[in-house]
Amino acid sequence: MTLTIWLTFLVAALFISLSPGAGAVNSMSSGLRYGVRKSLPTIAGQQFGYGAQIVLVGAGLGAIVASSTTALMVIKWIGVAYLVWLGIQKWREPPVEASRGDLAGFSKRQQFWNGALVNLTNPKATIFLIALFPQFLVADAPHGPQLATMGATLILVDILVMVGYAVLASQLFRFMTTPRRQKQMNRVFGTLFVTAAAALATFKRA
Structure with missing residues (x-):
């Protein structure tokens, strides 16, 4: 891979990550509630899921999943259900103390696997990677x-x-120092998770 090709791919990768999606919503939700440092397990989990998708496609298994309507539909609806569940949990989440010193319910393992599942159950990532990689491969x-x-x-x-x-x-x-504002923000993120689920539910292969 030449430097020119890699730089072009780098720009594409940047636009891909910047585009709003379930991962971005999950990262923002975690950052708002836990702060940046305690959001790192969530982000690490998302990369684990993303990396698994990359390995899947790279090994050629992604093509099998992408060509199987049943496999794709199962993964798709698991992802939809999971995002809806995250949205409901966020909508019902109680306000936290104004200080982040001790947040009840914080679990690094839970955040990691929540982040991983967001990407692992996204069949659009598999389809996208299958479409993207060949464009930059030198035969x-x-x-x-x-x-x-x-x-x-x-x-x-x-x-x-x-x-x-x-x-x-x-x-x-x-700005989220009052329970009312925190509750409003939780409902905003809860709605965004459900919106992401709806977008995933309408996904159809070309």
């Missing part, structure tokens, strides 16, 4: 190193963008 060069480079680029860019989303959301915390 007469070994594919393994190229796929590894693209996968690492996607994950590193997504980490930076998701941390940025968490930072942006965490800055809102100082």
